[in-house]
Amino acid sequence: xxxxxxxxxxxxxxxxxxxxxxxxxxxxxxxxxxxxxxxxxxxxxxxxxxxxxxxxxxxxxxxxxxxxxxxxxxxxxxxxxxxxxxxxxxxxxxxxxxxxxxxxxxxxxxxxxxxxxxxxxxxxxxxxxxxxxxxxxxxxxxxxxxxxxxx
Numbered sequence: 001x002x003x004x005x006x007x008x009x010x011x012x013x014x015x016x017x018x019x020x021x022x023x024x025x026x027x028x029x030x031x032x033x034x035x036x037x038x039x040x041x042x043x044x045x046x047x048x049x050x051x052x053x054x055x056x057x058x059x060x061x062x063x064x065x066x067x068x069x070x071x072x073x074x075x076x077x078x079x080x081x082x083x084x085x086x087x088x089x090x091x092x093x094x095x096x097x098x099x100x101x102x103x104x105x106x107x108x109x110x111x112x113x114x115x116x117x118x119x120x121x122x123x124x125x126x127x128x129x130x131x132x133x134x135x136x137x138x139x140x141x142x143x144x145x146x147x148x149x150x151x
Contacts, residue, residue: 001121001124001125004113004114004117004118006110006113006114008106008109008110009110011106012103012106012107012110015099015102015103015106016103018099018102018103019096019099019100019102019103022092022095022096022099022100023096025092025095025096026089026092026093026095026096028092029085029088029089029092030089030092032085032088033082033085033086033088033089036078036081036082036085037082039078040075040078040079040082043071043074043075043078044075046067046071047068047071047072047075049064050064050065050067050068050071051064051068052064054068
């Protein structure tokens with residue numbers, strides 16, 4: 001019997017490649033989001049420290065208040081960047097989910113076709129074995145009939 005051949009194998013390989021690319025893109029966007037979140041945490045920590053130092057009445061307190069104002073603007077920009085990064089992650093996650101579904105669909109189709117091929121191969125093999133068994137029985141019957149006719 002012929003070997004199993006999935007006619008959509010090139011499409012399956014292409015979809016697998018798309019899924020891997022999409023997974024890498026998702027990982028990249030998640031990494032960018034993590035970087036922005038780390039910067040946000042650092043800015044928040046800096047704001048807390050400036051607020052603590054800003055309570056002082058001396059020059060350090062005045063410098064801390066000025067720095068705090070700059071850090072607030074930076075924190076605000078980082079929050080905007082975080083929103084953009086979250087949107088990119090959501091888009092990348094949806095794209096990856098779609099690509100993964102497409103790949104799984106083709107993989108299931110391949111598995112179904114392979115199972116059907118295997119069943120057909122087993123039926124063909126069983127039919128050949130049944131035919132061999134019938135030929136063997138008829139040959140034995142012919143041999144016993146022939147042996148019975150000999151004097």
